[in-house]
Amino acid sequence: FVAPRNPTEMRLAAIWAEVLHLDSVSVTDDFFSLGGHSLLATQVVSRVRKAFDVELPLRALFEAPTVAALAARVDAVGRGDLSLQRPPLVAVPRTGPIPLSFAQQRLWFLDRLQPGSPFYNIPSAILLHGGLNLAALERAIQELVQRHEALRTSFHDQADGEAVQHIHPRVEMSVPVTDLEGVPEATRETEALRLAQLEAQKPFDLSQAPLLRASVLRLSEQRHILLVTVHHIVSDGWSNGILTREVGELYGAFSQGRPSPLAPLELQYADYAAWQRGWLRDEALSQQVSWWRGQLSGAPHALELPTDRPRPPVQTANGGTLAIDLGAQLTAELRALCLREGVTPFMALLSAFQVLLARYSGQDDIVVGSPIANRQRSEIEGIVGFFVNTLALRARLTEKMTFRELLAQVKETTLGAYTHQDVPFEKLVDELKPERDLSRSPLFQVMFALQNTGRSVGPQEDGDAGVLQPMQVDSGTAKFDLSLLCGDYGDDIGGLLEFNTDLFDRGTAERMGKHLVSLLKSAVNNPGQSLWRLPLLDEQERHQFLVSWNDTSRESHAVTTMHGPFEAQV
Structure with missing residues (x-):
């Protein structure tokens, strides 16, 4: 273990430890041998941007995969080799029409071409072990929708044909329960998967918020399946990880009578959409x-x-x-x-x-x-x-x-x-x-x-x-x-x-x-x-191709006449 030797290495080592979930990092450790990958490297680069006010390409971490080597890169950038290229991401007022991001605009267009299609539904099924506190779960889902503006957003046409998103101050959520205990145990799981697939294929109306549904399948007193379906226009795979993690934290807290443990969000997706539209243009x-x-x-x-x-x-x-x-x-x-x-x-x-x-x-x-x-x-x-x-x-x-x-x-x-x-x-x-x-x-x-x-x-x-x-x-x-x-x-x-x-x-x-x-x-x-x-x-395939399919030998019968082979063939 080699401890950080200067302020840059100290801050970088702290960033690596946070991203990699480690207690400490040696300045000579290789980022990727510690479990790093491209997604975590992106998080390192974003934290470096915030901590040092410099812009590093992701390539820098592959070329300098130790704290010591990356610190030298950061110090070089700090001397003016590169400069920030993107404006800061800040909250925008909600006083006028809010534009769609480029990705949202495409999904809006596709939905207009094929209205009522479940093509861009994102279904999730989460198996809950233990007794279910339905009131706590409904409160957790409601809190989730209030916490993230995207989940209570609807999409509408303007007079000029452009789409805008409308963020609703509040939408009411309920979590219906389907009891499957009456279904024979041998087929209960199959029936649950069938219902989950039906739920996944139910379309959304993008003009109606929320673009999220939640329901519960009760398999037994101690086993339930939480089904959550959200439209891709307001979510993605990373977001699903956030939803799963936060519903778990909120459900645990509400079940025990505690308030929400989640810190308020400073930014929302609409802020990102406005930021993207603002800088990604022209040059x-x-x-x-x-x-x-x-x-x-x-x-x-x-x-x-x-x-x-x-x-x-x-x-x-x-x-x-x-x-x-x-x-x-x-x-x-x-x-x-x-x-x-x-x-x-x-x-x-x-x-x-x-x-x-x-x-x-x-x-x-x-x-x-x-x-x-x-x-x-x-x-x-x-x-x-x-x-x-x-x-x-x-x-x-x-x-x-x-x-x-x-x-x-x-x-x-x-x-x-x-x-x-x-x-x-x-x-x-x-x-x-x-x-x-x-x-x-x-x-x-x-x-x-x-x-x-x-x-x-x-x-x-x-x-x-x-x-x-x-x-x-x-x-x-x-x-x-x-x-x-x-x-x-x-x-x-x-x-x-x-x-x-x-x-x-x-x-x-x-x-x-x-x-x-x-x-x-x-x-x-x-x-x-x-x-x-x-x-x-x-x-197995090699044996099939080279041996089994080539085993074409047949028993030979003696023939004593000239016309015998012709007769046998006929």
Whole structure:
């Protein structure tokens, strides 16, 4: 352990300890070997901005991954090498019409095209262990809606055709309960999942607040499922983590007769929307778009994966999901590779996924979409709203490229995209004007995501250390042809392969999942191997292809006449 030696190192070490949830940090410790990843690196950069009044690119933490090295960078910036490029984010008055953010504007437009669609519902199911205090839960949900303006916001047309958001002073919430104790125990869980899926598919009317629903399924006296559905226009994946955590804290406090333990919020999503509209224009927008224009110039219009059925003329949203699990051993091997190569698990998994797509499609130029939290400022980390942005990450695979070389390329591409993540995807599509095809989404048709937010734990009634256990709800939709949606839970990485059921059979998705795991095992164990020689087949498939399907021997019968073989064939 090497203690901080100057004020810059002291402040940086304190920031690292806060972000990584450690008691202390040595100035020689590597950020990523301590458990850091891109999302936590973004939080470090936002705190550095606030503490030192300097602007560091995310790349700086990858290039200087120790407190000592980063402190030298910060001191250099402090001498005037870089300057702040963005205006401060401050609260705006609520006296006039409040604009939508760019992302909200796109969802508003899509909702007008397909009103009543559940396509952008975000469903959550949380298993509650222990007795349920319904009054405390309803009060917690009500407090949550009052705390976050986005949850009591509705959206309306103005006379000029522009949409505005209206924040209601208060909306009343109720949490209805459906009792399933009368359902036979053998089918109770199945019925609960069916009801959860029905709830997930109920549409919202964006002109009616709140754009959040909550209900409870009672399985037994000690087991309940809390269903929460929110529209994407006011929330995102990070926000769902906030909602789960805060409802747990509020429920625990209200169950024990205590007041809310949550500190008031200084900013709300409407403040962010106004800030984004204010600075991301003219030269600031042009600089950001210019990088993306160069990055995506000449990218293919479509990823031509082999499908089980012809592609419908208009893109559909019918979907299914398939579980993917790397297991503890492969996860540990993946982490070891990442530390050796100076990349994150996100970059390594994205590389493997892009190789799989290249091998299936026969293309060597692959563009994959990936959501990014887009919370680059510490002031907005605790706000519920639609902050998430989407990045188009391109990989160009050459004939002799190894997996190690692809990792280096993906790292550079990803860090560049992080630096230019401020351009909303909707704005990027408007600026680049890609060839439009109603049967496909623009720029990419396949998505990859890795959630690093961990598992959600919250207090229960009577102070029990019970778990608010998130459950997977299959909404029956797919926004893209394929989506690999992973979660990093520490000891293991797992998740879902979401596929469009109008294109792919479940059996095809299952093979893709198996091939991805096989490819990743080979790449982790031999990153110097050619991308095109990394095996996709596991031992069972290899035996089937090479042995079982080639076992074509037949018993031979002696023939004594010239016409005998013809007669036998007939």
